[in-house]
Amino acid sequence: MSLSSQAVLVTGGAGFIGSHLTDRLLADGxxxxxxxDCSNGDRRRVPDAADFLEADLTDPDALDGHLDDIDLVVHLAASKHVDTDRPHAQFDANTRMTRNILEAMADAGVTEIAYTSSSTVYGEAPRPTPEDYAPLEPISAYGASKLADEGLLSARAHSHDLTVWNFRFANVVGPRLRGAVIPDFIEKLQDDPEHLTILGDGRQEKSYLHVEDCLDAILHTIEHADDAMNTYNLGTRTTTSVDRIATIVAEELGVDPDREYTGGERGWTGDVPKMRLSIEKLSALGWEPRRSSDEAVRRATREIIDEL
Ligand code: NAD
Incomplete structure (x- = not known):
């Protein structure tokens, strides 16, 4: 499907990835x-050229009257906030949003949706993990919410006229990223260049994808594949450790801190310490990431330093 001259609804478009997607779509006409709802997004990131609806998507009426002229929904809104005392709140919020969006789409006759799932649906799986790996055993409420959403989308795709592009993201990095390891290290080292506290043992090893590569992949896939329900891993073939991220951030800031490790192997409950996805399915469609994990981390570090 070609997106030019289409009308797209971007949920979560004031957030990190959604605001970059909005910029890219507007540039493409x-x-x-x-x-x-701006709970984790910033209204100022949304250009005037886009229509903006401030609404909480857990409200079943939030989209009433707003989908009539829409061709495609790209659903990025999600609560990423991990509350280990109340994990079900995050599960409830994310799945309720997806259910509400699907109902509103059905009411308005919108039949295309791209969904942003996550590597966390795999839990602790062998690497590189292919899309057909089983059993899917997420170890966090966030991962469980993504898996439940995938189930809802699959059910609707197989019983109604609905095309679903389901993307399981590795870690996406770039400008405007907040509340993640790179901006966290930058802020800590700007406060105290001599010392860095690292959550976990530093050997957590994951795949990082630059947001520009992420957008290229999403738009390329929507244009080149149109099965009723198809799932694609989205990442790089390489990984970067948390220790290596600390080194890159320190190099870019020109500092050489002592390192202190806290929290044991994984740092926080629910974190999967090692992650690398097989991207052969998207590769067969003609997409390749332009940057390795290390290159994505270094570039994002420079971009975030420039804007902080
Ligand atoms: P983000 O938090 O920057 O963006 C999500 C947006 O959703 C925010 O602007 C937030 O205000 C909005 N939102 C949250 N709850 C809402 C609600 N009830 N109603 C309306 N809006 C609401 O996150 P992001 O990093 O841009 O991630 C976008 C999507 O990609 C999310 O679904 C996330 O789970 C998924 N994802 C991201 C990564 C990553 O590395 N960034 C990895 C895997 C999956």
């Missing part, structure tokens, strides 16, 4: 409506 697409008509964009953004929906976001």
């Amino acid at each position: 697409v008509t964009v409506t953004v929906v976001d």
Whole structure:
């Protein structure tokens, strides 16, 4: 499906990835409506050229009257906030949003959706993990919410006229990223260049994808594949350790801190310490990431330092 001259609703479009997607779509001549409650997003990131609806998507009526002219929904809104005391709140919020969006789409006759799932649906799986790996055993409520959403989308795709592009993201990095390891290290080292506290043992080893590569992959896939329900891993073939990220951030800031490790192997409950996804399925469609994990981390570090 070609997106030019289409109307796209971007949920979570005031957030990190959604705001970059909105910029890219507008530059490509697409008509964009953004929906976001700004709980973790920033209204100022949404250009005036996009329509903006400030709404909480857990409210079943949030999209009433707003989908009539929409061709495609890209659903990025999600609570990423991990509350280990109340994990079900995050599960409830994310699955309720997806259910509400699907119902509103059905009411308005919208039949295309791209969904942003996560590597966390795999839990602790052998690497590189292919899309058909089983059993899917997420170890966090966030991962469980993504898996439940995938189930809802699959059910709707197989019983109604709905095309679903389901993307399981590795870690996405780039400008505007907040509340993640790179901006965390930058802020800590700007406060205290001599010392860095690292959550975990530093050997957590994951795949990092630059947001520009992520957007290329999403748009390429929507244009080149249109099965009723198809799932694609989205990442790089390489990984970067948390210790290596600390080194890259320190190099870019020109500091040489002592390191202190806290929290044991994984740092926080629910974190999968090693992650690398097989990207052969997207590769067969003609997409390749332009940057390795290390290159993505270094570039994002420079970009975030420039904007902080
Ligand atoms: P983000 O938090 O920057 O963006 C999500 C947006 O959703 C925010 O702007 C937030 O305000 C909005 N939102 C949250 N709850 C809402 C609600 N009830 N109603 C309306 N809006 C609401 O996150 P991101 O990093 O841009 O991630 C986008 C999507 O990609 C998410 O679904 C996330 O789970 C998924 N994902 C991201 C990564 C990553 O590395 N960034 C990895 C895997 C999956």
